[in-house]
Amino acid sequence: MTGSKTTGCKEILAGISAYLDGELGTAACDAIERHCQDCPPCARVVEGLRETVGLCRQAGLVPLPEAVRHRARDRIRLLLDQDQSKA
Numbered sequence: 001m002t003g004s005k006t007t008g009c010k011e012i013l014a015g016i017s018a019y020l021d022g023e024l025g026t027a028a029c030d031a032i033e034r035h036c037q038d039c040p041p042c043a044r045v046v047e048g049l050r051e052t053v054g055l056c057r058q059a060g061l062v063p064l065p066e067a068v069r070h071r072a073r074d075r076i077r078l079l080l081d082q083d084q085s086k087a
Contacts, residue, residue, distance in 0.1 A: 008035075016045065017049075020049060020050055032046070
């Protein structure tokens, strides 16, 4: 990411994850924020991903019901068994 005022959409999209994870320097973050002020589609993508990440983090805190965990575990075992029988 160049940090210039001409940061393009492709550059923004390539750096969104690092931006949201706080892995970019100040100049790169400023470039993304400037770009998003002038580019509503990129701003929507950034906000959508920010919201999705937040929801995923919240969902990770809610334990799965026991019945769901058992069904998931059984399904995984079935898939693994099928995979091994093909080998």
